[in-house]
Amino acid sequence: MNAVTMSQLAENTGKPWWKEPYVWLVVGGPLVVVVAAIATAMVAFEHPDPVIDKNHYQQAVMSKGQSSTAALVDDLAKLQPAHQARNHAASPVVPAAED
Numbered sequence: 001m002n003a004v005t006m007s008q009l010a011e012n013t014g015k016p017w018w019k020e021p022y023v024w025l026v027v028g029g030p031l032v033v034v035v036a037a038i039a040t041a042m043v044a045f046e047h048p049d050p051v052i053d054k055n056h057y058q059q060a061v062m063s064k065g066q067s068s069t070a071a072l073v074d075d076l077a078k079l080q081p082a083h084q085a086r087n088h089a090a091s092p093v094v095p096a097a098e099d
Contacts (some may be wrong), residue, residue, distance in 0.1 A: 017023055
């Protein structure tokens with residue numbers, strides 16, 4: 001068997017490692033992902049989403065000054081939590097308006 005030394009291997013190829021296309025396929029993929037993650041983090045920290053007041057819609061409905069209580073009850077029924085709305089989607093139960 002013939003043993004190949006590093007100098008013989010370098011002489012046979014004649015190209016440095018950074019000129020080999022397969023090296024850039026192996027290194028390029030993870031490098032692109034790291035750059036994209038850093039860019040995404042920079043955008044997220046520079047432009048955060050605003051905090052929404054959970055009572056904002058309810059206050060807007062109450063301040064509208066609706067003439068009928070049925071319309072007010074319908075608007076407030078839209079504010080129920082998602083799991084209650086899902087459970088009552090087939091037969092919604094709207095509470096009676098208190099006079």
